[in-house]
Amino acid sequence: MRLSPDRIFLAELRRNEAWEYLNSLNTGHPGSITTTHANNALQTFEHVATLIKKSEVGRQLEMKMIKLVLYTTIDVILFFKNRKLIEVFYDPVFIKSKLI
Known part of the structure; x- marks a missing residue:
């Protein structure tokens, strides 16, 4: 990324931009936020x-x-469901188990 942004914000992942977004997160820019639709975290x-x-x-x-x-x-x-925070996923142990 030439402009060296501090953060990367994308309104919603819906199509082909998902890979480009994920790829951009691995370029040394800390912190990012996006949204997508799923049934749970x-x-x-x-x-x-x-x-x-x-x-x-x-x-x-x-x-x-x-x-x-x-x-x-x-x-x-x-x-989020109906504009209320329902679930938070932060589990380094789960992630580590997926990497083995």
Whole structure:
């Protein structure tokens, strides 16, 4: 990223931009926020992995690799329902178990 942003904000992950967004998070820019739709906090990993798999780049990647990048990039997931915070996912032990 040439302009060296302090933070990266994206309104909503819906399509092919999912991989580009994830890739941009691994360029040394701390902190980022985006939204997406999922049934619960943990399901967000599956949903974003599916979005990435549908992209041109994602079709060439194995799902295992996509999830590895997700697990090592996303630290916290907040799940809202009817505008209320329902669930917070922050579990370094879970993430570490997925990396083995």
